[in-house]
Amino acid sequence: MSRGRWAAIGALVAAGAALLAITAGGIGQNLVYYWGPTELHAAGPKAVGASIRLGGLVAPGSIKKGEGASHVEFDVIDRPGGRVHVKCTGVPPQMFREQIGVVVEGTMDKAGYFDGRRLMVSHSNEYRVPGDGEAVDVQKAMRSTQGLDERPKPKEP
Amino acid sequence: MATSKTPYACIGLAVTLLVWGSVWGLFYAPAETYMGDVQRIMYAHVPTAWNAMLALSFAFLCALMSLWRSEMAWDNRLEAALEVGVVLSALLCMQGAIWAKPTWGVWWDWDPRLTTTAVMVFAFGAILALRQFVEDPVKRATWSAVATVIAFADVPIVYFSVRWWNSLHQLQSSPETVSKAFHWPLRINAFGILFLMIGLISLRTRVAALRREEELAPPLPETAPRRAPIAEGARS
Numbered sequence: 001m002s003r004g005r006w007a008a009i010g011a012l013v014a015a016g017a018a019l020l021a022i023t024a025g026g027i028g029q030n031l032v033y034y035w036g037p038t039e040l041h042a043a044g045p046k047a048v049g050a051s052i053r054l055g056g057l058v059a060p061g062s063i064k065k066g067e068g069a070s071h072v073e074f075d076v077i078d079r080p081g082g083r084v085h086v087k088c089t090g091v092p093p094q095m096f097r098e099q100i101g102v103v104v105e106g107t108m109d110k111a112g113y114f115d116g117r118r119l120m121v122s123h124s125n126e127y128r129v130p131g132d133g134e135a136v137d138v139q140k141a142m143r144s145t146q147g148l149d150e151r152p153k154p155k156e157p
Numbered sequence: 158m159a160t161s162k163t164p165y166a167c168i169g170l171a172v173t174l175l176v177w178g179s180v181w182g183l184f185y186a187p188a189e190t191y192m193g194d195v196q197r198i199m200y201a202h203v204p205t206a207w208n209a210m211l212a213l214s215f216a217f218l219c220a221l222m223s224l225w226r227s228e229m230a231w232d233n234r235l236e237a238a239l240e241v242g243v244v245l246s247a248l249l250c251m252q253g254a255i256w257a258k259p260t261w262g263v264w265w266d267w268d269p270r271l272t273t274t275a276v277m278v279f280a281f282g283a284i285l286a287l288r289q290f291v292e293d294p295v296k297r298a299t300w301s302a303v304a305t306v307i308a309f310a311d312v313p314i315v316y317f318s319v320r321w322w323n324s325l326h327q328l329q330s331s332p333e334t335v336s337k338a339f340h341w342p343l344r345i346n347a348f349g350i351l352f353l354m355i356g357l358i359s360l361r362t363r364v365a366a367l368r369r370e371e372e373l374a375p376p377l378p379e380t381a382p383r384r385a386p387i388a389e390g391a392r393s
Binding site: 002003004005007008010011012014015016018019022023031032033034036055092093094095096097101103118119120121122123124125126127128129130131 | 187188189190191192196199220221223224225226227259260261262263266268269299302303304306307308309310313314317321322323324325326327328329330331334335336338339
């Protein structure tokens with residue numbers, strides 16, 4: 001067999017091994033972009049003072065605009081039923097509303113709320129004409145915003 | 158083949174489709190419920206994403222063929238596909254940033270989808286740089302093909318990143334999650350960029366072929382000093 005063919009096989013094996021290491025190996029599980037409220041609570045005191053991204057859905061009816069436009073409070077919920085209160089400074093993005101995905105950078109405060117420094121909106125994969133399927137199914141929105149479709153369902157409480 | 162008008166016909170068709178799809182998308186399709194007019198960048202962003210991945214997949218195929226068959230023709234196609242793929246991927250990141258600022262509130266964040274896409278741009282971009290540093294066309298073909306096959310491991314990771322890990326970027330949309338009024342401009346532009354990509358890759362392949370011809374041609378007798386004939390042209 002020519003050197004080129006050996007090189008082709010070698011490169012394919014290397015690429016396949018890299019892909020396998022990332023999908024099946026430990027890197028996949030350790031790559032965490034954000035924690036949901038449930039994972040945040042599970043971390044307990046370790047979360048206090050640590051730099052954390054909190055992700056989830058803005059709970060319906062929980063948004064409170066504080067003094068001025070640059071302070072906002074809301075609850076973030078996730079599918080397993082976790083809930084975290086967030087206090088955020090800074091003007092929220094225009095898309096920010098109830099029942100939309102958010103990713104907040106900040107840290108857990110000793111007082112039990114999440115002190116957000118940077119608020120990002122994570123919208124779902126739905127694009128609708130006004131009036132077409134506007135009713136938001138909270139469970140569905142949580143799945144599609146958080147990319148949890150493929151995961152095993154958490155135990156029902 | 159080398160003088161065929163097909164690539165120009167492809168590009169002509171692409172321009173027609175892109176004008177048709179973009180005018181439809183920008184002026185006739187309704188605005189999205191929450192994003193309003195900002196959502197219209199989807200008609201450029203999503204087709205760019207599909208075709209960037211397609212171009213890089215074609216580069217992967219060319220790399221395998223180039224190694225397997227040891228034919229310069231596959232290296233020429235590889236060079237073309239890599240270049241078009243890298244340009245599309247870089248455009249993808251820029252369009253994404255423009256869309257992200259008004260919707261997510263940030264231009265960029267190191268979420269799995271964005272990070273793996275950046276890796277894709279830099280990995281394939283680096284292979285183009287590598288090609289510039291290798292003077293011997295045969296070594297260049299082998300090295301860049303091996304590098305392309307290895308770098309291609311990132312492409313499926315880019316696609317599945319939003320499913321495997323939680324991310325700021327949303328999941329892939331499907332016809333069910335997108336209102337019907339948005340479908341056609343998206344499809345027309347997707348075919349527009351597809352034909353543009355095909356036309357550009359075939360033209361760029363010709364440029365590569367001409368350059369290879371020049372590189373591999375023996376030096377002219379009156380200008381070149383007497384040297385051993387080029388041995389690299391024939392592969393062992």
